[in-house]
Amino acid sequence: MMMIWALRIAIAAVLIFAFRKGGEPERMIAFVIATAAGLDGLNHALFGDPAFFAVNPGHLVIDTWAMIAMVWVALRANRGWPLWASSAQIIILLGHFAKIVDLSLVRYGYFAMTQLPTNIQVVALFLGTAAHVRREERIGRYHSWRLA
Numbered sequence: 001m002m003m004i005w006a007l008r009i010a011i012a013a014v015l016i017f018a019f020r021k022g023g024e025p026e027r028m029i030a031f032v033i034a035t036a037a038g039l040d041g042l043n044h045a046l047f048g049d050p051a052f053f054a055v056n057p058g059h060l061v062i063d064t065w066a067m068i069a070m071v072w073v074a075l076r077a078n079r080g081w082p083l084w085a086s087s088a089q090i091i092i093l094l095g096h097f098a099k100i101v102d103l104s105l106v107r108y109g110y111f112a113m114t115q116l117p118t119n120i121q122v123v124a125l126f127l128g129t130a131a132h133v134r135r136e137e138r139i140g141r142y143h144s145w146r147l148a
Helices: 002-021 024-047 057-076 081-101 107-115 117-139
Strands: none
Touching (some): 002 024, 024 081
């Protein structure tokens, strides 16, 4: 249980760092991650705890929305790291589709595909925000979005 809370505190710290120091793409991805976590809590409050032997429709909807939002940011941002975050979100969505196709998919495999890529997203957000801060210190303000 201590590990879960340590991970949650670390994720919250990265989100606060991104909201305070990041550019618009960093803040948008942090908003998507925070909103998905909030909607996940609401999903569990309304429909109960998840069971990894079946696809949770609430998770599927939340993860689809998060994937669309992250890919939109990744395609328009003047940075490379959002591609990592959106790729991790695509892995999460593929985990849901794999479970839909084959319900005998091992619970641990479904858990790994739908829960662990969030750590990749948080690490990408942290590294991207840190790179943004260093870049602004080195060259000053720059465009957050691609010009074309």
